[in-house]
Amino acid sequence: MHLLRVQVPDFRGLKNIDITFEKDFIPKIFPLGSQNGGGxxxxxxxxxxxxxxxxxxxxxxxxxxxLQGFKVADGEEKRVLALIDIWDREKIVKLEFYCRKHSLLGDIFLEDIQPENLIPLCNYSSAKQSSNNQEQNTELLLCGFNLLKNNEAKLFLDKLSRKIFLAAPSTQVFLFLPLDFRKLLFSNSSKEDKNYYAILESTRSKLNGLFTYDFLAVKLLIKSFKDARDRDFREAIKTGNYGNSYQALINDLNRLLGNKRINLNEDFSGVNFQLYNNGEAIELYPEDLSHGELKRLSIYIWLKSRNIKDAIVLMDEVEIAFHPDWQYQIISDLKEWTPSNQYILATHSYALCEALTPAHVKEIEPKLIKSESNITNES
Incomplete structure (x- = not known):
């Protein structure tokens, strides 16, 4: 799957967005730059x-x-939310997501909206109920498409849903959480049902395509070790010889860590780290590893443990906690770790952008990178 083009006419702070991501570009990594507040x-x-x-x-x-607050104006037939073009390696599927006013009786559509090139997705933003408290006005989100019939389109969207991933800082404000939950960022409540980060953790269990840059993804690490161990055991049953998945994983992680080594606790309760210096192994404590080291390790293990391949991977502010050298290096990392993926990296980092050609870098206002003409005029 490859995201070819996205157009957003008017959604929150996004105005007249039209960005293309060329399918023939190598690597398939596209920084998306702007200053703060660009959307x-x-x-x-x-x-x-x-x-x-x-x-x-x-x-x-x-x-x-x-979509809360995304209104279709009175007198308008519909309001376009986004146009998204996807290349599935055989054809270009154009998806039009738009909203229109509609009537519901409970959860039943009062009109039959089932033409061959349109799928109703969900209703939202209910208006004032009528006097009988049954019928109500609401907006509908629909998806129109080309080249596919309804059943084919549903299968396509289902496949696409398993090929799209979002990685973002856990401190990000996630607009797909209920508004009341987002407001909890400004609350100091310690109650679990009133704590933003507890709610975010629950949300991650429902959105299996969502990953947040935690301090260290210990659960993913342990699961990866267990999965590698199980693969080796199945190989032993099949051939009589244990496989090398577990050792290969250890080798990969240690290569990322340089002169440090990672080990799994014998009871699979956690991991520990050691520093090898002149043949001596020194136990490391959490504070002995940098935030950047742990984040880089977490991203790697997320991609590998989820077996994310041939996917569209959206990453927000991946450069946080990385030295400029590592911001530049993360492009090479992603190419090496999972070269079949397309990456779109929302970033403020000049160093990250410089690791690719200028044509790879996409911008939205206010732009991150000055044009050559501006640089010439200022010099």
Missing amino acids: KSTLLQLIFVLLHCSVDDDKKQFLQNL
């Missing part, structure tokens, strides 16, 4: 929720949360 995070979240949640009834709530 990079909003754009990534919009793409992710539309493509990840549209066909799963259990995830429709996140669409509804995202």
